[in-house]
Amino acid sequence: MRQHAHPFSSHPISSAWVASSNTALAPTTPIPPSALCRAYSSSASSVKAAEPPASPVFAVAGVTEATPADDDPHSCMTPKAVVELLDRYIIGQDDAKRAVAVAYRNRWRRKRVPASIRDDIVPKNILLIGPTGCGKTEIARRLAKLANSPFVKVEATKFTEVGYHGRDVDTIIRDLLEAAIGLVRQRLRRQHEAALRAVVEERLLRALHSQEQLGAAGQPAVVEALREKLRKGELEDVYIEVDLTPPPGARGGGGAGGPGIIDLGGFGMGSPQTPVVINLTNLGGKKDVRTLKVREARPLLEDLEAERMFPPEQLIKEAIAATEQDGIVFIDEIDKIVSGGRGPGSWRSGDPSSEGVQRDLLPIIEGSVVSTKHGNVSTDHILFICAGAFHSVKPSDLMAELQGRLPIRVELRPLSRADFLRILTEPEYNLIRQQKVLLSSEGVDLEFSPGALDEVTRVAEELNRSLDNIGARRLHAVLERVVEEISFDAPELVARAREQAGAEGQQAQAGTAAGAGTTPVAEAQSSAAAVSSGGTAEGAQQAGAAGSGAGPDSPAAAPGRVKVVIDRAHVERTLSALLQKQDLTRYIL
Template sequence: MKMLERKELLPREIVEHLDKYIIGQNEAKKAVAIALRNRIRRQKLPKELAEEITPKNIIMIGPTGVGKTEIARRLAKLANAPFVKVEASKFTEVGYVGRDVESMIRDLVRVAIQMVKETYTKKIQKQAREKAIDRVLDILFPAPSMPDSSDDPRFPHYERMINLREEKRKDVENGLFDDRKIEVEVKKQASPQVIFDIVAGGTMDMFEDLKDGLSGLFEPPKKKSREMTVKEAIDFFTEEEAEKMIDMEKVKEEAIKLAENNGIIFLDEIDKITSRSSGGSGPDVSREGVQRDLLPIIEGSTVPTKYGIVRTDHILFIAAGAFHIAKPSDLIPELQGRFPIRVELHSLTKDDFVKILTQPKNALIKQYQALMETENVSLVFEKEAIETIAEYAYIANDSIENIGARRLHTIMEKLLEDILFKGPELSGTVVTVDKKFVEDKLKEIISKEDVGKYIL
């Protein structure tokens, strides 16, 4: 099986796709589009030359909530690439309490394994389901032992039962037995939880591979009976049969290649591991230690995982940070050199908020309208109401803390609180949100001195 299928999108097409979900920030979109296209170009080169071309890693600079994470996440989804988001501030230098920096590579490989497994599973789904139905039929209509020959007096009975099974098979496939309850044997595995109870906080990540390796070691897997419907049993058996049919060695091999050549790691809050991020005090040695621990992984090294050795040379790293106190030049020079592309994302304006509310495929207003439609309520927003919501979001960000587009989530929840609460009682009605409705709900809160208490 070949590596997961992916379209060779043009940089312009990549930006157009990102425009459907993220408002503005064209410089950042252009940078990631070029980075993605360069990957496609590299994979077409002779192997010797391709090995020499490393990704042009990117640092995104901008306040929270302006689209940094969303750009990286949507890019990975578009590229059908394994994606992991980690916060640099969660890491500490090896030897201190905290997360081992190599854990992000192990996380990336796990994501790749899941992606490849899902692809294999889709290909064998039909075959696995047929075997699952056979197992259900064995419970509902057990097949008799096959006689040695057709002369055996038991043969007519055997033939009738086989024909009956075939007839009933069609009924099972058509869902006529979906609600019938049957007893299914499931494996019950022991888990050495005591090991993990000793481990505290973030260091538990270091024992994830150990957990998988020791699961069931102290006590062999047991079986227990569980009652479920035929429909549930078919789904359960389909999953079991698919697991048996998948060649995990091939999955591992392909997943490692996928992670190495197409993986994207989003390294958030990178500004918080600079020495200046503490404002001149704090454990600067630890922060610089984190940078030095990250350096070999970003430069290109090998990381052992339970699935095999992973090379990090061609993984794309996208770092991000607000850089309010620190600046990219406060990172150690070696790390700066591994992020040659720097793009600035801008704070959101009132017009940006209007667009965020209405234009993207997953726009907030569209989400709330869809939610209310499930209860037969038509939720209508007038143009002036949307502009007023955007204005209040901008004011709240300006007067408290700038949290970008996330401000809209809290404002919309407060604005629609009563409508959402009364939803079932409003069935069959049209609810119109106009400017007056927005002002009545939000004006008093926005004008309060302790506004942060109400909209955080």
């Protein structure tokens, strides 16, 4: 049941959440605030949010005139810093990065203004316009990780108008709240990890040693001996009997909507009324006693003790506050619910997934109260980022009311061949690095010559021009075809290299290796290069020459490993046949 709220009174949230802003939901290991302030200009592998100063876990307090602490790590995350961080993962699209960076900074600014005006400052929702594969989704996803905020990505075409069978738009907010619950739970478990492990360790010790024996003489020595073995991992396969009965009001092991939870809200038709949730776990007061190995019981006990340490009602209160103040919703393919166009990409007028969905989105984006099984959630301060290609329709074909709720419009440009080359090499976890890491796990040191990269980008650009333009996603298809043969033959290449290395080692021990003309590594490299360059001796020499000029970043393969150099000739040989058969290319690339 949705209700409008103008104005919506501030939801009471914990003092820890107010002081820490977005940092309370960091999904990664926390680092000191000073380190986060330097993160955007350092070479750190990822940005991790800092935890707030020590404070009661659930000291509930209303929002006051007080501003956040001066050591708030997000004070260093200026729009320029956010753009520089996004540059590490996304190539180009500077206008879109600037828009989301300002929106992110405005959230931090809002928390520092007096409470009398705070509720009147609403986020400026964004409409990203650009072809598929140009970075719209990635920008929103990286922003959510950077902000450590509840985030959901939905497709507008998956929803139907209220009154029709299917999902209604209110489920967006319910999914966002579930994401917030998971993030808050992770944060609290990190904050109290030491205490949680200590409690679980004591429970495991009690299970390993009966109460009667613990009361006997020499108890401390026995317990300490068990504790030492437990910490060393010597008792992981010992079977113990543990009581896994959940505390009253807990999730029952299944989380929201998990086993034993029945949600009767809505019955799958239209807009649900007040949800009815029936918890059937532990019905009748029976205990859940199981016999498990120590390694199997530990994670279950950690989950159970976490439920005891963090009361569900207080955890939900934290999660609702996080959703309302820091939630981010990314609605993709919003152009597909526009009926103003007549092209194949637009929906027919009267379609339940068309303008009716636009009307249902209006109150949520503008600000309303959505009823969930955990409580009411206000959408007044949730940031909405909508995106669409708008090939067959124009942004002006959106309902006028919806256009007004997306005041910031950013047009993303199509990617060029130069952008493709940067995408392959510059981002922190670029596609080339991913392929190298995957094959390195099997003993193959993969290298790409500059000519190979140039040919990959040329083919990707040509395919986007002659077929459907899918942007950077074309690089995935092309690159997979290029490395397919090497990836398939990798185990045999490595096995052959190790056999040769073993044989040469035996010859060296016997004193017969003095006249050997080549080393096992050189032979393995030559064989692998031949595979990557067409399987000929001439191709092996070309690949070896390409690899020799790669510099210090491309050292010779270690004994027992194979170095494979992919050059332009290999790329041309792999893709030439497909490029000549356009009908086949349409399905494969």
